[in-house]
Amino acid sequence: MKKATRQQTKVHNRNLVLHTIINNESVSRAEIARITSLTKTTVSDIVADLLEEGLIAEIGVGESLGGKNPILLSLLPDSRCLLGLDLAHNQFQGAIVNLRGQIQKKASLPVNDRDGNEALALVYEILDQLIPGCNLPLVGIGVGTPGLVNTRDGVVVDAVNLDWHDFPLAQLLKDRYHLPVYILNDSQAAAIGEYTYGKGHIAESSLVVIHVHHGIGSGIVINGHLFQGDGGGAGEIGHVVVVSEGGLLCRCGNRGCLETVASAQAIVRRIRTLANESYSNSWQDPAHKITLDEVERAYNLGDPLALQVVSESARYMGLAISGLVGILNIHEIVLSGDMTSFGRPWLDTIVDTMQHTSLSRSVQDTRVEFGQLGANAVILGSTAVMANNYSLLFTGQPTQAEFTYQ
Amino acid sequence: MKKATRQQTKVHNRNLVLHTIINNESVSRAEIARITSLTKTTVSDIVADLLEEGLIAEIGVGESLGGKNPILLSLLPDSRCLLGLDLAHNQFQGAIVNLRGQIQKKASLPVNDRDGNEALALVYEILDQLIPGCNLPLVGIGVGTPGLVNTRDGVVVDAVNLDWHDFPLAQLLKDRYHLPVYILNDSQAAAIGEYTYGKGHIAESSLVVIHVHHGIGSGIVINGHLFQGDGGGAGEIGHVVVVSEGGLLCRCGNRGCLETVASAQAIVRRIRTLANESYSNSWQDPAHKITLDEVERAYNLGDPLALQVVSESARYMGLAISGLVGILNIHEIVLSGDMTSFGRPWLDTIVDTMQHTSLSRSVQDTRVEFGQLGANAVILGSTAVMANNYSLLFTGQPTQAEFTYQ
Numbered sequence: 001m002k003k004a005t006r007q008q009t010k011v012h013n014r015n016l017v018l019h020t021i022i023n024n025e026s027v028s029r030a031e032i033a034r035i036t037s038l039t040k041t042t043v044s045d046i047v048a049d050l051l052e053e054g055l056i057a058e059i060g061v062g063e064s065l066g067g068k069n070p071i072l073l074s075l076l077p078d079s080r081c082l083l084g085l086d087l088a089h090n091q092f093q094g095a096i097v098n099l100r101g102q103i104q105k106k107a108s109l110p111v112n113d114r115d116g117n118e119a120l121a122l123v124y125e126i127l128d129q130l131i132p133g134c135n136l137p138l139v140g141i142g143v144g145t146p147g148l149v150n151t152r153d154g155v156v157v158d159a160v161n162l163d164w165h166d167f168p169l170a171q172l173l174k175d176r177y178h179l180p181v182y183i184l185n186d187s188q189a190a191a192i193g194e195y196t197y198g199k200g201h202i203a204e205s206s207l208v209v210i211h212v213h214h215g216i217g218s219g220i221v222i223n224g225h226l227f228q229g230d231g232g233g234a235g236e237i238g239h240v241v242v243v244s245e246g247g248l249l250c251r252c253g254n255r256g257c258l259e260t261v262a263s264a265q266a267i268v269r270r271i272r273t274l275a276n277e278s279y280s281n282s283w284q285d286p287a288h289k290i291t292l293d294e295v296e297r298a299y300n301l302g303d304p305l306a307l308q309v310v311s312e313s314a315r316y317m318g319l320a321i322s323g324l325v326g327i328l329n330i331h332e333i334v335l336s337g338d339m340t341s342f343g344r345p346w347l348d349t350i351v352d353t354m355q356h357t358s359l360s361r362s363v364q365d366t367r368v369e370f371g372q373l374g375a376n377a378v379i380l381g382s383t384a385v386m387a388n389n390y391s392l393l394f395t396g397q398p399t400q401a402e403f404t405y406q
Numbered sequence: 407m408k409k410a411t412r413q414q415t416k417v418h419n420r421n422l423v424l425h426t427i428i429n430n431e432s433v434s435r436a437e438i439a440r441i442t443s444l445t446k447t448t449v450s451d452i453v454a455d456l457l458e459e460g461l462i463a464e465i466g467v468g469e470s471l472g473g474k475n476p477i478l479l480s481l482l483p484d485s486r487c488l489l490g491l492d493l494a495h496n497q498f499q500g501a502i503v504n505l506r507g508q509i510q511k512k513a514s515l516p517v518n519d520r521d522g523n524e525a526l527a528l529v530y531e532i533l534d535q536l537i538p539g540c541n542l543p544l545v546g547i548g549v550g551t552p553g554l555v556n557t558r559d560g561v562v563v564d565a566v567n568l569d570w571h572d573f574p575l576a577q578l579l580k581d582r583y584h585l586p587v588y589i590l591n592d593s594q595a596a597a598i599g600e601y602t603y604g605k606g607h608i609a610e611s612s613l614v615v616i617h618v619h620h621g622i623g624s625g626i627v628i629n630g631h632l633f634q635g636d637g638g639g640a641g642e643i644g645h646v647v648v649v650s651e652g653g654l655l656c657r658c659g660n661r662g663c664l665e666t667v668a669s670a671q672a673i674v675r676r677i678r679t680l681a682n683e684s685y686s687n688s689w690q691d692p693a694h695k696i697t698l699d700e701v702e703r704a705y706n707l708g709d710p711l712a713l714q715v716v717s718e719s720a721r722y723m724g725l726a727i728s729g730l731v732g733i734l735n736i737h738e739i740v741l742s743g744d745m746t747s748f749g750r751p752w753l754d755t756i757v758d759t760m761q762h763t764s765l766s767r768s769v770q771d772t773r774v775e776f777g778q779l780g781a782n783a784v785i786l787g788s789t790a791v792m793a794n795n796y797s798l799l800f801t802g803q804p805t806q807a808e809f810t811y812q
Contacts, residue, residue, distance in 0.1 A: 229735025236732040239765045244650045326642040329635025359645045359658050
């Protein structure tokens with residue numbers, strides 16, 4: 001508990017006004033004063049600053065409530081640009097995004113198993129491609145990466161596939177681009193993305209986004225804030241043990257982790273094994289390298305092997321989500337990532353298993369749905385952390401380097 | 407985001423001063439002003455009110471820092487009393503507690519399988535016994551009960567053993583005793599108790615208390631606040647499925663829940679079954695009703711059957727805690743409840759299993775320890791919610807009925 005200083009109050013009030021404008025399509029000064037309980041003079045002064053900053057504009061007049069018609073104010077979404085990156089398994093992707101989470105320009109580069117400094121060079125390459133396309137004040141760079149991230153220090157603590165360990169990614173990017181940089185775990189970024197730009201979330205609500213791609217992770221938003229836990233690793237659902245006896249060996253060294261049975265990688269591996277065993281006709285050349293796309297096509301054509309393997313994986317997902325819902329009791333669960341391309345039957349099996357392995361009172365109000373942002377969830381989440389950090393949006397202000405989530 | 411009104415600011419400042427006094431053994435007015443950033447005049451006015459309320463006292467003089475020696479202020483822990491109840495499986499327990507969580511008087515009554523209105527009568531009986539022993543202003547009644555609780559409305563949504571469903575316990579107690587009443591799930595109460603009165607917690611830190619007794623539940627404290635989830639049921643670890651194939655039927659209707667293999671009830675049942683099967687000599691009359699106390703005695707004497715069953719149960723606990731740590735990444739895990747009487751070997755097996763079924767980076771900083779409050783954790787937690795709600799402590803103030811956790 002602390003008393004606010006005068007400067008803190010000033011920043012708080014300014015952010016409060018901006019928040020009100022961002023959360024309303026259009027709003028008058030008088031309405032802002034009513035919503036925020038600030039005086040009309042304070043609101044007018046702040047609005048003048050925001051107009052000068054070019055962050056908002058007067059967009060017309062509203063209906064009169066007795067006196068003269070009030071002037072309506074609105075955010076100018078294209079007054080700033082933000083850079084977001086998703087360091088996904090096979091393909092690094094980046095985009096220029098505006099203040100409403102609209103993607104202006106995208107770029108992507110195949111990874112081809114590059115790691116270490118070669119992976120870093122790829123990050124530079126994608127940023128070098130995108131930055132010249134940004135003709136507005138650039139707020140900063142957000143990066144969603146697999147692995148454990150220390151968001152406060154901008155360090156990738158451990159990302160096995162990229163061979164990054166205690167890797168100071170934020171500092172490297174700051175040194176090269178002289179911009180604020182935010183590093184987030186990819187699943188946590190997807191959660192912030194879906195919370196901020198996915199539809200239908202009540203303000204200050206909670207949700208969990210489960211990101212099922214090459215690996216499996218999740219991001220937890222509690223009362224509108226990303227929850228990262230004491231070590232930054234909250235939401236690590238991929239290594240929850242779901243096969244209690246005789247599970248497969250996981251890359252983490254344990255056996256029976258969710259990732260060994262429900263990730264995109266696990267499904268491809270399982271199909272390969274079973275196709276080899278059965279010499280199934282549907283997989284004409286079981287020796288060739290089966291991909292997730294092929295599994296998806298076979299699945300959509302009703303191939304029995306694909307149906308069986310995907311359905312098994314969904315049951316394990318349901319079991320893991322059941323445990324997560326029991327512990328968190330958060331009613332909104334969102335699925336994102338490659339595996340969502342298996343569509344409604346995959347989702348239905350997950351929900352069915354969850355309902356049959358949970359206390360009914362825990363799951364009766366729980367909704368499990370697909371995300372709204374598709375393949376852009378991580379990119380949009382990595383930029384949302386900046387768009388939500390209003391102090392960063394002011395060109396005349398010293399950069400507030402501190403990460404404000406959590 | 408909201409601007410504070412003048413009245414809210416006044417209450418906030420008063421609570422800020424009281425908070426500072428409570429969190430320091432003794433403190434001067436000048437130190438309070440420095441810590442809180444409030445003006446000396448504001449602090450002096452508030453301190454005068456607190457002295458008049460009898461909540462604090464001037465207890466001596468401190469060292470001079472140049473001028474005259476400052477008068478030191480301290481909380482008067484025995485200026486108020488609080489009533490706490492733990493509606494534990496076999497035995498309802500209650501206590502009169504002071505503002506520092508010290509128990510002044512206890513009472514307990516055997517339940518003997520009573521439920522419904524008979525269980526309510528038992529609650530009345532225990533309160534009727536305790537209340538006359540309370541000669542100071544009584545702040546309110548806190549109750550920790552098994553089952554799902556709607557804390558805001560004070561309703562026990564579902565407590566199977568007590569046969570309470572949508573049971574308005576708070577209103578019933580308010581009508582009878584005309585006092586503020588707080589109803590909490592027992593594991594959540596234990597968590598608040600250990601957080602508030604257990605030693606060694608950093609302010610605003612997070613911890614999970616796993617309460618292993620007749621059933622199994624947990625309470626999650628995040629940044630100093632009880633996290634209850636969207637439906638009040640957060641921390642429901644007892645019905646996480648840990649036996650993925652061929653698990654026992656649980657009272658919840660599912661199979662393989664943690665409660666079926668790791669609760670006190672599960673252990674007693676398992677010993678009974680195995681003793682019957684093996685006609686083991688250590689359990690001379692396998693037909694008689696074996697109790698947890700007997701299992702504990704046998705365990706301490708090295709009985710192989712007891713060792714085997716308790717160790718199995720600890721492995722399942724470790725597996726469930728591993729999942730919880732993966733999701734929450736909270737570094738402090740506290741075990742409370744009857745099962746803690748199996749002591750260090752039980753704890754060591756739990757920790758060992760957790761470490762071997764978690765990502766090493768998730769658990770490397772995780773501490774699993776016994777609680778500090780023993781059998782009083784639930785009682786002390788149910789009173790802590792009132793002791794921490796400073797507005798309740800003012801005799802001249804209208805009661806703030808709203809529950810302020812979460």
